[in-house]
Amino acid sequence: MLNRFVAQNFLSAPANASPWLLLVCLLAGLAGCEQVQSDFVFNEKTQELLPEAEVKVKNTLVSSFGSPAQPTIPAFFPVDRGQITLEIADFDPEKPTELLIEPVETDVDLVGKKLQFLFDPEDQFDVTMEAIEEELPDPIAELDGITIAAYDAESGKLTLSKALPDLELIEPGLELAANPNYKLHQGQFLYEQHCQHCHGVSGSGDGPTARYMEPKPRDYRKGIFKFTSTGSRDHVSTADLKHIIVEGIPGTYMPSFKLLSDESLDLIVNYVKFLAMRGETEGMLNVEVGLDFNKKVLADELEGVTDPKEIEEITTEFKEDMNEFLEVDYPEIAFFGQLDLADAWIEADNEDAIVYASVPQTDPYGPSAADPSLTSIENGRILYLGKDAQCASCHGDGGKGDGFQTRQLQKRREGGDFTVPGLHDDWYNPLKPRDLTSDIYRGGRRPIDVFRRIYVGIKGTPMPAFGGKSLTDQQIWDVVNYVMYLPHEDTMPIPKLPKAEASESPAVSSIE
Structure with a gap:
């Protein structure tokens, strides 16, 4: 194990690397033998929320982004997460375990693959909220875990692992994603090999070798990257990230990865974007929730209050307000906040986001x-x-x-x-x-x-x-x-x- 990590890090170093950089690469190899935390960590602002709010934010992050072992991301984020795209040709509600799909161009093995329904995000959100308001089971949640049990290429019939719920959004023309997020899995593996020892599991810049480095490795979680071709208020573009990974950053410990294949580079770029989007989502939720419902706000409300009964009354009212917010307002804030973040990343890849000089x-x-x-x-x-x-x-x-x-x-x-x-x-x-x-x-x-x-x-x-x-x-x-x-x-x-x-x-x- 030691030899593998040492070799990887020395090979990652640029040809003109300084002796100090090579020493850090060696330390990266040594650190690779330590027990490394393998779960995403939540930032300190999340942990400053009231317990009920903290749980809500953590559940949103797990639901939207999964774990390092099972990374996932909502389909509206501009990440090439990997999927086999299918399209419904026909659906008979009387046969809820069957779907007819349009012919698949390539010869792919669909059996056993997870199936995801690519509804319009806002339509999907409306269905979920309506179910919550009417205190009914969420039909969107019932779709989770469906896999393809059988596929007949000649007829185009998919047999599903369980029955579909009664849901009007399931109709001809709807796109499906078979085996979604497989590129995120591949990207996570490459990131773990080449990037994690500096940038950390969560992209927080706190990998085992980070303490030896100055300047520190980038913390992706703010979604801020220093060197971009985009405007001052724009996100980094996909091309910018790839350029940094290919060329490295001279004068820092960030080496060039020119020796990696183009496919591997794209997978790493996707995963770095994924980590940044997860971190930005957490930051956005912390602002929206923490403004009113973190531990410090409650402590400020209780400052100078000594009567136990009054303390209990203030605390009870505070938590009632918080629970109402979490039930009524939070779902919409979390959903549309993520949509806004996705739009910002999409804009960064538009040609008009790139800065060019108006004169030679x-x-x-x-x-x-x-x-x-x-x-x-x-x-x-x-x-x-x-x-x-x-x-x-x-x-x-x-x-x-x-x-x-x-x-x-x-x-x-x-x-x-x-x-x-x-x-x-x-x-x-x-x-x-x-x-x-x-x-x-x-x-x-x-x-x-x-x-x-x-x-x-x-x-x-x-x-x-x-x-x-x-x-x-x-x-x-x-x-x-x-x-x-x-x-x-x-x-x-x-x-x-x-x-x-x-x-x-x-x-x-x-x-x-």
Whole structure:
């Protein structure tokens, strides 16, 4: 077992890995021999809810996302979870254990496969809520666990493992999913092999080797990924995630996985998205429920109350309000909250979510498109040091990552100051601004990659978005050119325009 883990982690390391990275890979192998928790963990905010609310949130997460051994996800989330798609051709309610399906194009073995009915999500929710209101069995719940007992390819007849409930939504044209979530199973296996020792079972960035690493492995549960091609308010795209896994993140312990097959890479990307969606769902529920019904809220209600009878009255009324909320409001909040999250992930894969420069990159040594009296690099330096961009406040006048913000106590979102001077990310980890003279670009070294870092900021960090705000696209290209010039500043003076060229039109070069 030890040799297998060590080999996997050394093979995962990039060819130019530092000795320290290789040591961490070795520690990952050693940690792989320890007993590793194999269930999803719930975050601390869930555990701060009142017991009844905590159980409700946990049940929602288990129902929607399963476990590492049996991962599942609602079909409306944009994850390639894997399934054999079938379509009902005919259904006779008098024969509730039979379905006729349209011809299946490929020769597949359907017998024994789990069957899922792909109803419109809102129609399915309405059926469940109506059953609850009328205190009747939920016909949607009765569909759980149905498998295909037999299949006749010639007639298209499916024989089911149990009878279907009386449900109007079951009709010709309805799509079915046989063997749903099988790609999530495959993705979980690959994630466990290649990612879990750093990112943890739940994607919380707390794998057994995480304590040896700085910066810390990404915690997926907020749904925030730093380096994206999408807008500042958009989720990460599927292509962005794959790019990170293929290329790695230079200057960190995140290696390149170029040696994996394209199929394996896609499976890992899907599973990472799955973990992020599960984590975001939990976070959304914590906000919606915890705003009124966590332990601290009740403690605040009881603060200063000493009479036992009054304490009991306040507690009883508080729990009655909570139980009414959980019964009446919570189901709709949980369902539509997940639909909204799914929509946000869908939007991130739309072409219009991707950030492109509105103008080509200016030639670094030619006239600036923003100020033709200067070279692009010259103007970039002025912007870098100036008040509109204020790059130097974090990155320092010389780009060494030693700006004055690194020596000041910063504010926490919930109030008060951090105890350690300097910047912090959304996970409260200390964050050193990039040393721009190192020639290492974590989010990609193409000019368009650096443009996007400035235009949309770096999500989850204090690096703000400048695009469409304090800087024009032409100015951003000047800053890009200056930033990419900084590693060579000691050996190459800042280029200046001859006086005759200062008024000429700016030259451009390829964005890529």
